[in-house]
Amino acid sequence: MYGALWRVMPGPWPVKLLLSLVLVIAVVAVCFLWLFPAVAPHMPFNGNSVQSGLPLPGSPTSVI
């Protein structure tokens, strides 16, 4: 996989190295800015409010 990626990149090895770095930074940026914020709400460790499907008498329900 990575071997093939290295082979398809153009130029001598310093150029390939630079391209790889740019690629890594781009992947990390996409993850940090879009992918991770999108999946985080589905993770099981971020809840901190109380909520219930059936509101108890005299107490408001919260949306999470």
Added chain:
Amino acid sequence: MKRLQRGVRTLGEVFITLALFLFLFIAWQLWWTDVTANRAQTVTIHALERNFGPAGTPARAAADPKAVLTKVPFGQAFAIMRIPRFGADYARPVLQGTDTDTLTKGIAHYPGTAFPGQVGNFAVAGHRTTYGKPFSNIDLLQSGDIIVVETKTNYVVYAVDRHVIVAPDQVEVIAPVPQHPGVQPKQAWLTMTACHPRFSANQRYVVFAKLVRSITRASGLPASYMAAPVGTVG
């Protein structure tokens, strides 16, 4: 044979890549969300402070010192919470609504519960380990610890009463009289909820505080309320 070797190598590379992605996600969740949330929440605090005006001066908009908040648009920041136990410079914005998005921007006020200083229960939620973790040290709060909620018109001073650890569906903790749903409130309460244990959402760590007094901005907040409590670390 060659083919098998290549297949095994590719499979290995895929697994290593997945592991790297998981590691990256942990770094993002535990470090980067704090960086961005702290930055954003500091901006919100400064905006609120500008809007409230300097301490000791009457609120610009509210001529009536008894004027209290009754309605705040969803998602809007309306108060600053200061907790001396968490450090002299601890200040976090309180926003209306407890949806996922609002919770990343500060301390979230449960819609429908009382506003600061009102009779009933001013109930808020906050993150414990991520997104700036406003309630990171909620378990350090002791009975008697002061919590100051600053609004445009008032400094509302609460003192910690007790804490409980409950299941996430035990909404009676944010009832007008905490843990006594259906009972008519006679006092002003503050309830803080955060996830528990750390890095988990299995339970909720809940702190109840009672109103000490509400002071108008014009009178200013006595410095004694912001004094570091005994045994404060850092």
